[in-house]
Amino acid sequence: MVDKLIAPYGGTLVNLIDPAKAAALRQEALSLPSLDLDWRQQCELEMLMTGAYSPLAGFMTRAQCERVETARQLDDGTFWPVPITLGSRQQAAAGLKPGDRVALRDGEGFMLAVLTVSDAWEAHDEWHLGGAIDGVALPPHPDFVSLRATPAELRTLFARRGWRRVVAWQARQPMHRAQFEFCLKCGIENEANLLLHPQVGGDITEAPAYFGLVRSFLAIRERFPAATTQLSLLPAAPREGSARALLLRAIVARNYGCSLLIAGGEHQIDGDCRRGEDLTRTHSDLPVAELAERVGVRLIAYPRMVYVEDRAEYLPESEVPCGARLLTLSGDEFRRRMRAGLKIPDWYSFPEVIAELHRQSPPRERQGFTVFFTGLSGAGKSTLARALAARLMEMGGRCVTLLDGDIVRRHLSSELGFSRAHRDINVRRIGFVASEITKNRGIAICAPIAPYRQTRRDVRHMIEAVGGFVEIHVSTPIETCETRDRKGLYAKARAGLIPEFTGVSDPYEVPEQPELAIDTTGLGIDEAVQQILLKLEHEGYLR
Ligand SMILES: Nc1ncnc2c1ncn2[C@@H]1O[C@H](COP(=O)(O)OS(=O)(=O)O)[C@@H](OP(=O)(O)O)[C@H]1O
Numbered sequence: 331m332v333d334k335l336i337a338p339y340g341g342t343l344v345n346l347i348d349p350a351k352a353a354a355l356r357q358e359a360l361s362l363p364s365l366d367l368d369w370r371q372q373c374e375l376e377m378l379m380t381g382a383y384s385p386l387a388g389f390m391t392r393a394q395c396e397r398v399e400t401a402r403q404l405d406d407g408t409f410w411p412v413p414i415t416l417g418s419r420q421q422a423a424a425g426l427k428p429g430d431r432v433a434l435r436d437g438e439g440f441m442l443a444v445l446t447v448s449d450a451w452e453a454h455d456e457w458h459l460g461g462a463i464d465g466v467a468l469p470p471h472p473d474f475v476s477l478r479a480t481p482a483e484l485r486t487l488f489a490r491r492g493w494r495r496v497v498a499w500q501a502r503q504p505m506h507r508a509q510f511e512f513c514l515k516c517g518i519e520n521e522a523n524l525l526l527h528p529q530v531g532g533d534i535t536e537a538p539a540y541f542g543l544v545r546s547f548l549a550i551r552e553r554f555p556a557a558t559t560q561l562s563l564l565p566a567a568p569r570e571g572s573a574r575a576l577l578l579r580a581i582v583a584r585n586y587g588c589s590l591l592i593a594g595g596e597h598q599i600d601g602d603c604r605r606g607e608d609l610t611r612t613h614s615d616l617p618v619a620e621l622a623e624r625v626g627v628r629l630i631a632y633p634r635m636v637y638v639e640d641r642a643e644y645l646p647e648s649e650v651p652c653g654a655r656l657l658t659l660s661g662d663e664f665r666r667r668m669r670a671g672l673k674i675p676d677w678y679s680f681p682e683v684i685a686e687l688h689r690q691s692p693p694r695e696r697q698g699f700t701v702f703f704t705g706l707s708g709a710g711k712s713t714l715a716r717a718l719a720a721r722l723m724e725m726g727g728r729c730v731t732l733l734d735g736d737i738v739r740r741h742l743s744s745e746l747g748f749s750r751a752h753r754d755i756n757v758r759r760i761g762f763v764a765s766e767i768t769k770n771r772g773i774a775i776c777a778p779i780a781p782y783r784q785t786r787r788d789v790r791h792m793i794e795a796v797g798g799f800v801e802i803h804v805s806t807p808i809e810t811c812e813t814r815d816r817k818g819l820y821a822k823a824r825a826g827l828i829p830e831f832t833g834v835s836d837p838y839e840v841p842e843q844p845e846l847a848i849d850t851t852g853l854g855i856d857e858a859v860q861q862i863l864l865k866l867e868h869e870g871y872l873r
């Protein structure tokens with residue numbers, strides 16, 4: 331049995347923040363240029379400053395990157411698998427040269443560190459900066475404060491609890507029973523403690539699923555023996571699942587005090603469980619296990635785990651008795667059931683974990699969505715939007731917001747006209763408000779002309795990230811609209827009294843793939859609304 335926690339990679343744990351110097355650095359930064367880091371760069375900086383990337387003490391220079399790419403070595407010959415770099419497209423980065431100092435800030439201007447530039451080069455339309463870091467403060471994380479710990483803090487905690495051999499589970503995905511059982515088994519077989527280290531680096535405003543992930547870990551933590559298991563958040567940004575990235579994770583695990591790392595075991599988008607063997611052997615161009623040994627961390631390949639019904643337990647496939655009845659659920663089937671709100675069997679995942687995932691992304695009928703009408707003036711957008719809102723409110727149980735053109739132009743866009751630029755601003759504002767409503771699980775109904783394809787596409791992307799988006803092209807031809815001419819605008823436009831009038835003297839780009847197209851010529855309003863309701867029902871938005 332080992333008698334001490336594994337030493338950090340390179341021997342000493344790096345800590346780039348000296349609180350005694352912070353005030354002086356902040357003062358100096360008043361006269362320094364600044365770079366704003368995006369969330370990914372902030373993650374990398376945090377990993378450097380806390381020593382998770384020990385022995386690195388800054389971003390790599392070009393020569394160091396090349397050496398890592400070709401020989402996988404740092405200057406002193408230490409093995410290192412991936413370049414750690416800082417690239418920026420900001421103007422402030424362009425003029426920097428070796429010897430310059432630059433303040434690194436988060437998107438809000440909060441100061442994180444000062445970088446002393448030792449190399450600056452241009453590649454892929456970006457300025458790359460290498461150099462040493464003087465840390466001022468870690469990026470602020472207002473969420474899950476009690477679950478955050480630096481490598482030094484975790485090491486102190488482990489030492490206090492008498493932990494000497496720790497196995498890490500670094501995951502970007504929720505843990506189900508197969509992974510749970512395997513982690514338990516690893517702990518027992520290796521006489522090791524377990525660090526559950528979900529990888530949570532990301533932009534929380536863009537990826538709200540992160541909260542559900544962490545809550546699902548809080549739920550499953552209760553299933554592990556409390557005395558031997560620790561849950562903490564790893565502020566690392568996602569990387570592709572390559573062998574090199576795995577080796578970097580091994581270094582990170584070591585710096586956090588772990589001498590064992592479980593490799594693989596997460597569900598992939600393509601539906602199958604990624605197996606440790608895939609990473610350590612089959613798909614690798616590197617002798618991964620050997621290199622991991624140089625890092626000092628033993629990789630434990632996650633095998634294919636199957637549920638053996640007769641024994642009511644999970645086993646690695648290789649240990650399954652001959653002829654045993656097995657149960658499996660593919661990743662695709664799991665996601666289909668989650669989307670539809672169907673039951674997930676208890677043998678697959680713990681009910682409290684599923685409950686957290688459901689809370690985070692409820693089935694479609696409880697998600698927010700936006701119905702986005704687009705079409706010419708007089709096509710019937712407002713009429714249909716109002717009638718649809720009324721029908722949805724009549725059904726009850728959902729909050730419906732109508733963002734009709736008139737309302738928006740009065741309250742949000744009163745200063746705007748009808749130039750292309752102004753129409754774009756108008757439609758993007760509508761999209762932003764609708765995305766907030768959708769994110770908070772309401773129904774937004776929008777009815778602008780929205781004549782430009784690209785703008786509509788951008789709005790769709792923004793909203794689809796947080797819920798549903800249903801585009802309805804009210805495709806009533808201009809002849810009908812002009813005959814209706816409810817407000818007399820077409821007559822005025824033809825007479826040249828209104829410039830830039832959509833369909834007359836301004837373009838309307840027809841939607842290519844709307845969820846629904848409705849020509850209201852000779853169609854009753856009720857019939858049209860019925861078509862929309864059927865569509866919403868069919869897509870799963872309505873019960
Ligand atoms: N030049 C010009 N072109 C088109 N429409 C005009 C114009 N000038 C005023 N109006 C009136 O404004 C309404 C369209 O505003 P929107 O906010 O929906 O337009 S846009 O999406 O920003 O293009 C539109 O209302 P609807 O008839 O309800 O579509 C018109 O009544």
Ligand SMILES: Nc1ncnc2c1ncn2[C@@H]1O[C@H](COP(=O)(O)OP(=O)(O)O)[C@@H](O)[C@H]1O
Binds near residue numbers: 707713804816850856
């Ligand atoms: N099936 C239908 N759907 C919507 N509007 C219709 C329909 N049939 C006739 N109309 C009439 O067409 C006009 C559409 O005007 P409006 O809804 O203000 O259009 P928009 O908002 O697209 O400018 C209204 O006078 C409405 O009564």
